[in-house]
Amino acid sequence: MTExxxxxxxxxxxxxxIQRFFIWITxxxxxxxxxxxxxxxxxxxxxxxxxxxxxxAALLLLAALLGVRRRVMxxxxxxxxxxxxxxxxxxxxxxxxxxxxxxxxxxxxxPTGILNGCLFALGLWTALSGFxxxxxxxxxxxxxxxxxxxxxxxxxxxxxxxxxRKRAMEQISVCEDPIRGFGTEKVLPVLQRxxxxxxxxxxxxxxxxxMMRECNYLSRFLPADQKxxxxxxxxxxxxxxxxxxxxxxxxxxxxxxxxxxxxxxxxLVLVVIHIVSVFYF
Amino acid sequence: xxxxxxxxxxxxxxEKTILKEIEQYKDRWSSYGGNxxxxxxxxKLSVSSLxxxxxxxxxxxxxxxxxxxxxxxxxxxxxxxxxTEGDYVDLAFxxxxxxxxxxxxxxxxxDTPFIQPIFDEERTMMMASHPIxxxxxxxxxxxxxxxxxxxxxxxxxxxxxALPKGKGTTLGAGELFxxxxxxxxxxQSVTARVAVESTLVQIRVPxxxxxxxxxSALKARIDAxxxxxxxxxxxxxxxxxxxxxxxxxxxLKEGVDLISCAPDEVIIxxxxxxxxxxxxxxxxxxxxxxxxxxxxMVSYLSKGMFFGEVELLLSExxxxxxxxxxxxxxxxxxxxxxLFCELVDLHPAIEEVxxxxxxxxxxxxxxxxxxxxxxxxxxxxVHSGLVQANxxxxxxxxxxxRCDDCVRACAATHxxxxxxxxxxxxxxxxxIPKSCYHCRDPVCLVGCPTGxxxxxxxxxxxxxxxRICIGCSTCANSCPYDAIVMHPTxxxxxxxxxxxxxxxxxxxxxxxxxxxxxxxxxxxxxSNCPTSSALRLHSLLEFTALIKKETVDP
Numbered sequence: 001m002t003e004x005x006x007x008x009x010x011x012x013x014x015x016x017x018i019q020r021f022f023i024w025i026t027x028x029x030x031x032x033x034x035x036x037x038x039x040x041x042x043x044x045x046x047x048x049x050x051x052x053x054x055x056x057a058a059l060l061l062l063a064a065l066l067g068v069r070r071r072v073m074x075x076x077x078x079x080x081x082x083x084x085x086x087x088x089x090x091x092x093x094x095x096x097x098x099x100x101x102x103x104x105x106x107x108x109x110x111p112t113g114i115l116n117g118c119l120f121a122l123g124l125w126t127a128l129s130g131f132x133x134x135x136x137x138x139x140x141x142x143x144x145x146x147x148x149x150x151x152x153x154x155x156x157x158x159x160x161x162x163x164x165r166k167r168a169m170e171q172i173s174v175c176e177d178p179i180r181g182f183g184t185e186k187v188l189p190v191l192q193r194x195x196x197x198x199x200x201x202x203x204x205x206x207x208x209x210x211m212m213r214e215c216n217y218l219s220r221f222l223p224a225d226q227k228x229x230x231x232x233x234x235x236x237x238x239x240x241x242x243x244x245x246x247x248x249x250x251x252x253x254x255x256x257x258x259x260x261x262x263x264x265x266x267x268l269v270l271v272v273i274h275i276v277s278v279f280y281f
Numbered sequence: 282x283x284x285x286x287x288x289x290x291x292x293x294x295x296e297k298t299i300l301k302e303i304e305q306y307k308d309r310w311s312s313y314g315g316n317x318x319x320x321x322x323x324x325k326l327s328v329s330s331l332x333x334x335x336x337x338x339x340x341x342x343x344x345x346x347x348x349x350x351x352x353x354x355x356x357x358x359x360x361x362x363x364x365t366e367g368d369y370v371d372l373a374f375x376x377x378x379x380x381x382x383x384x385x386x387x388x389x390x391x392d393t394p395f396i397q398p399i400f401d402e403e404r405t406m407m408m409a410s411h412p413i414x415x416x417x418x419x420x421x422x423x424x425x426x427x428x429x430x431x432x433x434x435x436x437x438x439x440x441x442x443a444l445p446k447g448k449g450t451t452l453g454a455g456e457l458f459x460x461x462x463x464x465x466x467x468x469q470s471v472t473a474r475v476a477v478e479s480t481l482v483q484i485r486v487p488x489x490x491x492x493x494x495x496x497s498a499l500k501a502r503i504d505a506x507x508x509x510x511x512x513x514x515x516x517x518x519x520x521x522x523x524x525x526x527x528x529x530x531x532x533l534k535e536g537v538d539l540i541s542c543a544p545d546e547v548i549i550x551x552x553x554x555x556x557x558x559x560x561x562x563x564x565x566x567x568x569x570x571x572x573x574x575x576x577x578m579v580s581y582l583s584k585g586m587f588f589g590e591v592e593l594l595l596s597e598x599x600x601x602x603x604x605x606x607x608x609x610x611x612x613x614x615x616x617x618x619x620l621f622c623e624l625v626d627l628h629p630a631i632e633e634v635x636x637x638x639x640x641x642x643x644x645x646x647x648x649x650x651x652x653x654x655x656x657x658x659x660x661x662x663v664h665s666g667l668v669q670a671n672x673x674x675x676x677x678x679x680x681x682x683r684c685d686d687c688v689r690a691c692a693a694t695h696x697x698x699x700x701x702x703x704x705x706x707x708x709x710x711x712x713i714p715k716s717c718y719h720c721r722d723p724v725c726l727v728g729c730p731t732g733x734x735x736x737x738x739x740x741x742x743x744x745x746x747x748r749i750c751i752g753c754s755t756c757a758n759s760c761p762y763d764a765i766v767m768h769p770t771x772x773x774x775x776x777x778x779x780x781x782x783x784x785x786x787x788x789x790x791x792x793x794x795x796x797x798x799x800x801x802x803x804x805x806x807x808s809n810c811p812t813s814s815a816l817r818l819h820s821l822l823e824f825t826a827l828i829k830k831e832t833v834d835p
Contacts, residue, residue, distance in 0.1 A: 073805065077808065084686065151707055154683060
C-alpha cells in the first residue's frame, strides 16, 4: 500500500480560470489607467472615471451574488450553479479589483461631499474587512488543525462542556483527597462554561503545561488506582481546554462577517443612490 | 424481495398509499419474495419440529433451542420469487419439499457462463506488486467527482451458481441455496423462483454460522457446494490463475480448504510452521509483525488478495513471518503448499507474479517498521472502515473555515434534515465526518425487512426509500460506522398498519447520505463548500495519496 501511494498521481493545484480571468482583467485595467494618465486627467466625471466607476459597481454587484448563492442552497444543489469555490474566488478577486477601481474612480484623492465620503469609507471598510476575513480563514484553520487533536462543531461546544463538567463531577465524587480537593479547586472551576481566552491565539494549548506540572507532582504521591483517576480527570480537563481553543478561534471566523456583511449591504444601497444621482443630476 | 432499483417500479402518486406498500411486508421473514407467494408460515419452532428436518438432525436439543429464533418454515406457492439477482438476502433456504428454479437473466444474447469476479481489479489494485495493478494506479488521478453517477463500483456478485445466461437449474428436496451470498454479505447472483408449491426452511445468517461451526458435516456440505457451484468460476477470473489449464484448475478446486473465520480470529501465527498460501474470499484480514514489545500492523488484505507467498517462495523460511487475523467475519481459501508447488511447476508465470508480490510485501513490511505513520494509517483504515469506502467524505481541516455550508447544503437538499454531521474521526489534517461510506460490502442492506435500503441501479450509491422504511433500525444497528440515524417523523403509524406491532407507535425513518443521487449533480456538501475542503474519495488509495501530499508538501 505504501508503494502504491507513491505511484499514485495527485492532481496538482493549478491556477483556476477565475484567477486567470482576473489576472488578465487587472492587466487590462492597468493598461487603460496608464492610457488615462497619458491622455487625460484623473477625474471621476469624465469618460475614463465613469468607466472605472461603472466597472467597480458591476463588480460589487457580482461579488455580492456569493451571499445570494448561500441563501438559495436548495436550488444551487439541484441546478447547475457551478461549485461554490469559483463563486468565492470571484467574490475575493472581484472585491480586490473593486477596491482598485474605486481608487481609480476617485483619482486616488479623498472624495468630497457626504455621500461620496460615505461611499469611499464604506468601500474601503468592506474591502479591507474582506481581506481580514480572508486572512483569518487562511490562518485560523491551520492553527486549529496543527495544535488540537479534536474537531468540534462551534454550536455544540456549550452542551459538550456541560457534559464534560458532569463527567468530571461524577469522577470527583468517587475520589478521595487529595484528588477530590485538586479536582474541586483546580479542575471544576475551569469546566464551568466555554471560556474564550486571548491566549489561544498565541498558545493553542492554553497554558496546559503549567497545570500538567502540578498534576504530575501530585501524581508522584498517589497509588496506581488513584493515578488512573487523576489521569481520567486530566483527560477531561485537556478536552475542555481544546474546546475552549475551538470556541476562541472559531468565534472570529464567524464574527468577522458581522463587520463585513452589513457594511457591504449599505454600500450596495449607497452605490445605487450614487448612480441614480449621477444620472439624474 | 421488493425491487426498487429504478423509478419505473415506483407507483404513480396516489396509486398506492404507504400503508398499502408496507402491507406487502407482513414481517421480517415473509418480506422475502415480496410476500406475494407465502401460503403458510411458522417461526419459533420447537426443537422436536426442527428435528423433523434433515438439516437439523445432527444437532443436540440445547443447540437447536438456541438457534430456533433464527429459523422459520414457509410454504410458497408456485411462481413466487424468493429473491432476484442483486438482492441482498441474509438467509439461506433449505428445500424440504417442492422445487425451486434458479435462473440468471440479466445479460442476454451471450452464451458464455456468468462469471462475475468477486476478485475484481478494483480490489486487487490494493496489492502493490501486481504489474497490471500498478499500471492502472499510475494512470489514476485524484479528482473530485462532478456527478455521483460517474463513479460506479464493480458489482460483487456471490456467484452461487455458474450458470449460462438465460439458462437455469432446478433444486429439489434436500438442497441448500443462498448460503454463499448470505454468509459473505454479497448480493445474490441469480433469481430464485418457486417452480412448484414448495416448503422451505429459512435459516438466518447467525444460525447458519453457528450450525456450520458446530457440524463438520454441514461445513463439508456447504464447502462442497461452494466448490461445485462457485469456486472454479471465481478462480478462473482471479488474475493469478487466469491462464491455468483446466486440469490443474480442477485439481485446485478439489484440493483447497475453505476456512470461515470469526472476527479477530488468528488464521496464521508468526513463528509457526508455514504450510499453505491463503486467498481472501470475503472480509478483511490484517497482517501483523512483532515490533519491539508489541505487534505492528504491516498490511491488510481484502477480497481477492493472497498471503503466505513469501514463506512459500523462500525455502529458507519454513515459518510464518507474519500473523494474520481476520478483522470481521472472513472466508478464506487455503491452498496447501504441495498443491501450490505443483501448480507453480506447471505454470512458471505464476511464480513470477508471486515473486513480485512477495518483494512488495517484504518492502511494505519493512516500510511500515521504518515509517510508523504508514502503519498507523493502515490500522486506522482497517478499524474505522475506510477500506470499505466507495465514497468517503473527507474534509481538509487546514482549509475548512468551519462555515458549515456543507451541512446546511445537505439539509437544504434533503428537506431540512442533514444527512451527516461535521464530526468524526480525524487523521492528520483530514476529518472523516460521520457520513455513509457507501461500502463495497454494505452490511446495512442485509436484513432490511422491506427492501427500503438498497443500491440505486448498478452504481455505488446506497440509498433509503423513505416511503417504505418502517423505521425498524435494522440498518442503523448493522452499520458499523454509525452512519445511519433514525429520525422521528412526528407522525404515528395508523391503526390498521401491518405489521400490527407498529400500530399507534411513533413513526421513525432511517436517514443517511444518498450522495444527492436524485439531484443529478455532485453531492451538495462538496459542491457548496466555498473552499473546496470537502472531497469525496473513492478508495483508500486516494485517501493515502491525499495524506502523502500533505506530508510531502504541506
